[in-house]
């Protein structure tokens with residue numbers, strides 16, 4: 254397929270490279286010259302105009318920082334510029350309301366569109382092992398699926414437009430809460446004189462089992478290897494976790510959902526991110 258890819262940053266760069274590896278012809282557009290130079294090295298054709306990148310393609314993929322940018326890019330450069338009949342895939346993490354609004358505009362102009370945010374960080378984007386949670390009609394999902402398969406290990410149809418973003422923010426709210434809970438339990442065990450490694454061995458095989466403990470242990474030298482063992486460098490940045498928690502709390506408010514722990518997690522990450530936004534989100538354990 255001929256595919257336009259807009260937003261080739263930390264995540265989009267690797268994703269576009271995987272589309273090329275899968276045999277697709279990729280037209281790359283980004284505001285950053287460095288991102289475009291990398292895309293060129295990875296076999297993409299590069300463009301300095303988003304509309305030109307969208308000309309003649311069968312699909313458009315976007316991986317952009319936030320909802321405001323996604324809306325502007327679709328309204329100004331994609332809708333009405335990509336050929337009628339192209340399928341549109343927004344893989345950015347954005348608010349549910351904007352995702353639904355952009356899809357409605359695209360559908361009104363005759364396009365099929367999905368919101369398809371990802372789970373997995375930069376390593377998964379580079380390795381082609383992302384999980385995509387997809388919102389959109391059955392037809393849009395069926396058309397988007399082969400494009401997403403080339404960049405991920407799992408592609409799941411979550412429901413109608415916006416359902417992908419809903420799944421993403423609910424998942425990440427759960428992750429934030431479980432990480433703080435794991436960190437609290439590990440530090441308390443230590444304070445009470447229990448060897449943290451013993452606590453890990455016991456709890457990871459007991460009802461405390463969870464991804465934060467078992468697959469991402471937040472204490473250095475304990476449990477599995479994780480960003481904690483690299484001084485909390487790399488991994489999933491605190492600033493990005495905070496972005497997702499803000500989106501989750503916005504959605505909780507508009508939907509009337511009760512999320513006391515999600516709200517408290519956001520407050521803790523707001524305070525922590527002021528000076529530590531670049532550290533992996535498991536570094537929140539340092540505050541306990």
Ligand code: NAD
Nearest residue numbers: 260261262263264265283284285288317318345346374375
């Ligand atoms: P990034 O900042 O590295 O990349 C974003 C890219 O978009 C940049 O290259 C930037 O120049 C480009 N851009 C900005 N405005 C543009 C415009 N108007 N037109 C064209 N290009 C534009 O961010 P990232 O880490 O790649 O994240 C992208 C998205 O993926 C975000 O929504 C983020 O929340 C989500 N995400 C990131 C991770 C992660 O671990 N980094 C994990 C899951 C989801």
